[in-house]
Amino acid sequence: MKRPLKKLTGERRKETEMFGRTVEADGRVFIVDLVDDQATVPEVDRNGKFNTWVETLEAWGPRVERATGKPIEKRRLDHTSVGAFDFLAADNISVELLGPITDIIDKDVGLRFLGEPPDDANLMLGTVAAKVGSPSASHTINGHSINFRLRYGNVRFLFTGDMNQEAGQRLREALPGAAVRAEILKAPHHGSADFDMEFLKEVSPVVSLISSGDESEAKEYIHPRATLIAALGKAGRTTPSIIFCTELAAFFKVLGSVNDPKDAARKVFAFERTNFGISHVRTDGERVLAFTHSGKKLMNEAYRFTVSATGEISFAAKAVRRAAPKL
Numbered sequence: 001m002k003r004p005l006k007k008l009t010g011e012r013r014k015e016t017e018m019f020g021r022t023v024e025a026d027g028r029v030f031i032v033d034l035v036d037d038q039a040t041v042p043e044v045d046r047n048g049k050f051n052t053w054v055e056t057l058e059a060w061g062p063r064v065e066r067a068t069g070k071p072i073e074k075r076r077l078d079h080t081s082v083g084a085f086d087f088l089a090a091d092n093i094s095v096e097l098l099g100p101i102t103d104i105i106d107k108d109v110g111l112r113f114l115g116e117p118p119d120d121a122n123l124m125l126g127t128v129a130a131k132v133g134s135p136s137a138s139h140t141i142n143g144h145s146i147n148f149r150l151r152y153g154n155v156r157f158l159f160t161g162d163m164n165q166e167a168g169q170r171l172r173e174a175l176p177g178a179a180v181r182a183e184i185l186k187a188p189h190h191g192s193a194d195f196d197m198e199f200l201k202e203v204s205p206v207v208s209l210i211s212s213g214d215e216s217e218a219k220e221y222i223h224p225r226a227t228l229i230a231a232l233g234k235a236g237r238t239t240p241s242i243i244f245c246t247e248l249a250a251f252f253k254v255l256g257s258v259n260d261p262k263d264a265a266r267k268v269f270a271f272e273r274t275n276f277g278i279s280h281v282r283t284d285g286e287r288v289l290a291f292t293h294s295g296k297k298l299m300n301e302a303y304r305f306t307v308s309a310t311g312e313i314s315f316a317a318k319a320v321r322r323a324a325p326k327l
Helices: 048-068 086-091 137-143 165-174 197-203 226-235
Strands: 022-025 028-031 093-099 103-105 108-112 147-152 155-159 184-186 207-210 242-245 250-260 263-276 279-283 287-293 300-307 313-315
Touching: 022 108, 086 093, 093 165, 137 165, 165 197, 197 226, 207 226, 207 279, 226 242, 242 287
Parallel strands: 155 184, 184 207, 207 242
Antiparallel strands: 022 028, 028 108, 093 147, 103 108, 147 155, 250 263, 279 287, 287 300, 300 313
């Protein structure tokens, strides 16, 4: 859990103090102050967002228990966790938790403190380990996102959260290559430049989905990066290599000259967003349909392929449109 930026004394915390107690081993810093329930951490030791999270769970807890007969289960997940997604088994969906990866330091379970990535193209070379910079709390949070592979029939989906290069390298080194291979990849961290090329190659996706759309100038990170899009194409298992990006799939309708909502006497040239960039992937466990809409009614970009039990891909010549059955 992340601590407030400043201590009660007003002193600014060091980066390595942002998650509580740490230990050092083999030249690395490990976070060992890991908790299952954020509410067990005193309020003064939680930053504002975690306080809001705790308050939300406390407000919803009684309602959930009344509706389900069970309290909200709160538990920390890592690559050793089991049973967290067993509720999906009835639908023949299995989930393998791949990360974050923990280490045992003496008798403590710990997460590695990650560092700032290099600010140059060496990060994307993918042939040598990137040189890690000074400890970074933000990169540590991102890198220790929950990563899991969901399987339905022959089709595997890999979800990577905000995984960065250092975490991707750690994951592929700790797990055999087949453990991360997937037909559908949710690309790491909205298309950030901080990715691990060798990890993408081991995934070898057929369809890559980038969830991106910087909200404002204040939150602009230039996502997705051109290098990441190119890397996904290079790492793709097939030709074609399908890459959908929510930001690139957004469309706008020209409204022309309209009254300014803030000043009716003034005219402005306006646009209206008509498509929010949603990408779809549907499967019956063997056949896969991947598509996204356009700004024009009944026009979309769609691809259909089948996945064999051994992971062989066969594309259909055309994605056939069929009307939904009437109920």
